[in-house]
Amino acid sequence: MPSSLHPDRLLPVDAPARAVARRLYEAVRDLPILSPHGHVDPRLLVDDRPFNDPASLLISADHYVTRLLHACGVPLDELGVGQGPLPEQQARRAWRAMCAHWSAFRGTPVRYWMEAELVEIFGVTERPAAATADRIYDGIAARLADPAYRPRALFRRFGIEVLATTDDPADDLAAHRALAADPEWTARVVPTFRPDRYLEPGAGWAAAVARLGEAADIDTSDYDGYIRALEDRRRHFIAHGATSADHSHPDVGTEPLTHGEAARIHQAALQGTASEAEGVAFRRHMLLEMARMSCDDGLVMTLHPSVRRNHHAPTHHRYGPDTGHDIPLRAEFTDALRPLLHRYGTAEGFHLILFTLDETVFTREIAPLAGFYPSVYAGAPWWFLDAPDAIRRFRRAVTETAGFSRTSGFVDDTRAFCSIPARHDMSRRLDCGYLAELVTEHRLDEDEAMETAVDLVTTNPRRAFKL
Amino acid sequence: MPSSLHPDRLLPVDAPARAVARRLYEAVRDLPILSPHGHVDPRLLVDDRPFNDPASLLISADHYVTRLLHACGVPLDELGVGQGPLPEQQARRAWRAMCAHWSAFRGTPVRYWMEAELVEIFGVTERPAAATADRIYDGIAARLADPAYRPRALFRRFGIEVLATTDDPADDLAAHRALAADPEWTARVVPTFRPDRYLEPGAGWAAAVARLGEAADIDTSDYDGYIRALEDRRRHFIAHGATSADHSHPDVGTEPLTHGEAARIHQAALQGTASEAEGVAFRRHMLLEMARMSCDDGLVMTLHPSVRRNHHAPTHHRYGPDTGHDIPLRAEFTDALRPLLHRYGTAEGFHLILFTLDETVFTREIAPLAGFYPSVYAGAPWWFLDAPDAIRRFRRAVTETAGFSRTSGFVDDTRAFCSIPARHDMSRRLDCGYLAELVTEHRLDEDEAMETAVDLVTTNPRRAFKL
């Protein structure tokens, strides 16, 4: 029984809305992909080597896939997690595990994306299952040897116009420089400044701050040098095309410290004597500082707080971070961001994009904030919420208060390179479906819906992320 | 391209449900409007002067409109916020700004209401846009000069039977008295007792308490006098037709203080020496006192807590309150109201209507409370939630636990006079749509749905608000 990708998938089921949605989708289906936030490694495109095997490409490094298999009792070892490119036997074993548990993905976006990848990219015509696993594996493996399946060729085939990576402030950005210098490479691959670890005193912080100082060639052993080093690295990123800085902390508190207090905690934290509360206070102060720098240097500020990282310590110790057990927490933006927005909420050119994994803040906090402050944009639903029903809930929650223009446009936020087209296509279908429902309920005229559908994949991400 | 108001707008899209919804809506469409909570100034109706201009009527005083324009970069100055009736040039400039940003309102209820107002009240046939702004302005301005567009004429045309205003306890209610004494005025315009500022010690509290004392002609410099003055002003309001008292605090805590402790904090607060914690304790005690008074004098108690008022201090300082940046907070009712409901939850004749901007409490707290306590009603979704999808979520969240009879009926809560009919019509369409879905899913018979649809715009608000 072949898998199928119906042309009307995800569009509204009732006939009048589906007809409108088809027309809207037709207008956006083939527009280039703008990916202003994600986790693809730029060296993939610099090196342009063939992908090693189907499992390390499609399974092992994608915690969206491995986490549910783990819940079904498949050990992460068997899936090749944390092992890089896999030897053939191991890759095949991981692939078989995924196929054997294909039914576990029913109703999840992983199934939806993976199906699209298998069919549209790799020409697979069978449904994954224990019995078909090896045939599908062999088919994909054969294609990976074909130059048309190298990273750059796929990148072009996917129609990606801009791809943002996520990078450490101490990174020299050599990969981005190499791409920019390569006359054969014309797409934009831009870095994103992700300074979390440099802003959170605690284990490893002194080493990180020293590394930052080396990268900037500035002495970071005092607070002023530390601040100047951060400013310097942001300039370095901007010089390499960065348009945004990305921040993910346990909360988005932004209480200022006096200069003296900040300097004092900086010292204490370097010496390992700062209390946990001082560390938190310093981090909140620094998030405010990041906003100040964004007002100065123009980097868009994106926030996605309130996740308990590495929830299962034993798995973290064995496999490292990003292995599928970051678990969301309640989020709060209204009071936490008040000091920041008091200062910079109406600052010319300042952009602050708010993402959440706690859906309750969409109507309660994010939409009201984005519906008043010129700086605030409602970020697309991401991670656990990057899925059909969640995306529909997002539009229904945010639009009535903040409209469409105050939303960021879609971000794929992915390290699964081959899933990028399917994710953007999913988002386009769902937005067209939502707009079609507004039209059939006579809340919007179709020409307006058409304009909005196109804006959401062009104007909105360009404006919000300053692409 | 003319705007249009389709007769089936907001009704369910699928044919069988739409057919039922049409029949239900037909039965309620033209019923009189009961508006038991809102912010129209009663002097508007006493004076009955022509409205000054389109912008100050439809834009400047309505923070639902100005907030989103502000988010789009239009300064509040340009919109005439806080400036009262506008000179022609300035009014036209505000109007043009709104029309030029018309697309920002796509998918919001402001667009939906405004379109209805433009078409149905003012006969506008063009879609707002930069190119049409002046023609639309001129058309409306011309009509405003017509006696048929004076406040009283519009009030009658809107079919309003009862309109509740929101008033300061020290208000002499002269406007209400004037209307009641006017033989040509037959509709009910009733005041609502809104004592928030008199219950929250802090800046300006001593002056407010003194003002209260003057209004009541009672010495409020001791706690007992203060209590008696509040009771006196409530009687004054009741004598002028009030049926409810409205309360909006940061939370709905209702912990009692001893008489001695309350008196002590009252003194300290008058002298400006009460701590913030004492102020909060006093306010929570006083909310409980308000419930006690409601049990005595019969005023319905409405609560709508958990908003951070005036979130952007610079805007507040420049333009005052109600300028579009009150941002919701998480709400909690279960434990906060327990002391109050312990005492008065089953008291004969006591009515407590719970409103929220935090949708999470609809299923979790409000519906369970309204589904047990005879005094508790689930208030209609208001403010940011007074919108099609949010209203649908409300019914789906509350009905399964509390049914229909425990809900308050619609409140428009608006200071935008011309939006009243569109808002009530929107609510009627949505409730009919929800009921029609219950019928087509065979969860309700159509005769029951019909009775319920009528109840929701007649019996429910009359009962909950004691109209």
Place this chain on the structure above:
Amino acid sequence: MPSSLHPDRLLPVDAPARAVARRLYEAVRDLPILSPHGHVDPRLLVDDRPFNDPASLLISADHYVTRLLHACGVPLDELGVGQGPLPEQQARRAWRAMCAHWSAFRGTPVRYWMEAELVEIFGVTERPAAATADRIYDGIAARLADPAYRPRALFRRFGIEVLATTDDPADDLAAHRALAADPEWTARVVPTFRPDRYLEPGAGWAAAVARLGEAADIDTSDYDGYIRALEDRRRHFIAHGATSADHSHPDVGTEPLTHGEAARIHQAALQGTASEAEGVAFRRHMLLEMARMSCDDGLVMTLHPSVRRNHHAPTHHRYGPDTGHDIPLRAEFTDALRPLLHRYGTAEGFHLILFTLDETVFTREIAPLAGFYPSVYAGAPWWFLDAPDAIRRFRRAVTETAGFSRTSGFVDDTRAFCSIPARHDMSRRLDCGYLAELVTEHRLDEDEAMETAVDLVTTNPRRAFKL
């Protein structure tokens, strides 16, 4: 006007989805009922006496019914709450009150279930109303005298294969033993270990701990004996067929204490000198201990926290617990369960099923946890959330992150014996409707949906609850 039970009730309204849903439902409609969590008294089946009267069977003991009537102003006395089998006159009065307020149940699942019970079990053909109350009462009363309406006959007619009861750890389980020993009784009626009161120091705790010791014949006056007694009673339950232990505390905190600290608080609590904070710490420690025991003895652990029990103290004092005013609170699982999951989250054979009344945790916490930990299952929506729209929200919230296989299957959680078939049927219809929507949106093939629909009422509850 007769009530009606349309064959397509609750299925999707639009034609293509309804057609798919009908086929799915056809496949599961008549499958046996597995009821792994509920509150039916097992002595009902041991004694097999005729039910006394319609009101005590269908109204008085079911707080889903009485709570909304109480909200409508009917005193609980009039409904026979807490009075056991009612004399005819009183039963008739309670019945009349329910019929007279039938409209209050519109849109609630009580109406939906009750209608099914009246029509399908008792052959009632009239809609409840003041005018029909006595005729309906007489019809049901007549049938209750018929042997076909005795508990065992109904149990068989309902097609129940497994029924779990909820039992006190000190219960000798004589009723379960009697059923197991009865050669004429072939269905499984298994106990559930519900130790809440033995884990929460406070009023009555010392007596409870002593009772536990007597039941286990172990001295519980020291901590080690107390632990051994709990282990012993769990073995007793397992020997009588129990497969799960059920826990409901104000929160699911699971912070460990040292043995010495636990023993110290145990002593203090027995002597009544433990502080409230110590009591909470002890309870959280003991929940962790329960998980440890579950790893040892295999009892599935079910959690349903965050309800303020007996919210209205006066009603509690007069009528006792479970009288309709348990009101939900905000829930938090991510951090609260971290210590437990750190230790036992990947333990072989450990099952932890998470239920909630706070829907916000479905996407934010429960689905992410169930989508990673092999031990964690997302429990079905229960209590206030056991209703059509809430069940739909549950599937839409959980499936995209955790799929279907990580959900528990339906639990009816009811003490209303006659509502069991209607509740399970409702759940089957809704799950088939959700699956049909996935099929018509081309997110799932119909053969997969069919397999899943069957799994959800067979494999899923058997696996999650180890039936």
